Amino acid sequence: MDWDGLQYFLMVARHGTLARAAQALHVDPTTVSRRVGALEKALDQTLFERVPAGFTLTAAGRALVPHAEAMAAAAARVHAGEGRAALSGQLRISVSEGFGNSFIAPRLGAFAAAHPELEIDLVASSGFLNPSRREADMAILLARPRKGPLITRKLADYSLGLYAPAERQDWTEAVEAAPLSRAAIPVIGYIPDILYAPELDYLGEIEPGLRATIRSSSILAQRRMIAGGSGVGVLPCFLAEGDPALMRVRRAQTIARSFWLALHRDVAQQPRIRAFIDWLDSEVKEARGLLAPS
Incomplete structure (x- = not known):
């Protein structure tokens, strides 16, 4: 499978619009559109629905994401050199406004400095993006989700x-x-x-x-x-x-x-996902007395 085509596909899947994907890839939006169209033709599948807000994944597109993620991780390891696999790509976390702005945001600098090639989106708002629909890599929720292809646990x-x-x-x-x-x-x-x-x-x-x-x-x-x-x-x-x-x-x-961590099972073993979860677990453990004072 052509990695270049998958790379353009993955950027549109992550960013949701041709313009933002083109900016991340340092190309023009026409190039992104052409590459994605060529990939859809080669696979004989429609990977995105074109909607007023941008591009949303179809069922075929969602099925292709984990394969593209795996190839992106392999490319990052090759690029970084054997034995020095730098984390790269986009990491999108959906979290409640209070926890995102007051707990994660002030601490995030250390994680970002340790992984300078990562693009980190902290979506801290009143409401949540849905990992089941690939709107975010993970979500920190106020209740445990009961359905969807998710891995969940209490944070x-x-x-x-x-x-x-x-x-x-x-x-x-x-x-x-x-x-x-x-x-x-x-x-x-x-x-x-x-x-x-x-x-x-x-x-x-x-x-x-x-x-x-x-x-x-x-x-x-x-x-x-x-x-x-x-x-x-x-x-x-x-x-x-x-x-x-x-x-x-x-x-x-x-x-x-309680806060609950939820992520799509297809991305659970991605290195950037594991690294962020390990970091967040450490921060939460250290701040247990602040989160739930006796």
């Missing part, structure tokens, strides 16, 4: 608590002394009808029937609103501990959740 447990602005000692005392429903203090939380994961519906674990009156789809925005004095709300401890603008209240009330 880490983490804790959430109720936080108030540090400057509002009166609120802290009121929350400790009485139910929030009687304290006349604004409650900050997620927007219920666009909640992207049921695990985030946790205000009822603080008090039955508790509702947020100031809402955002972003946990980072919620943190800033609490720190800025807009109200009280639930935050992951790894996001809030150590922030002098925040005060943990009702420390006996702890909400327990």
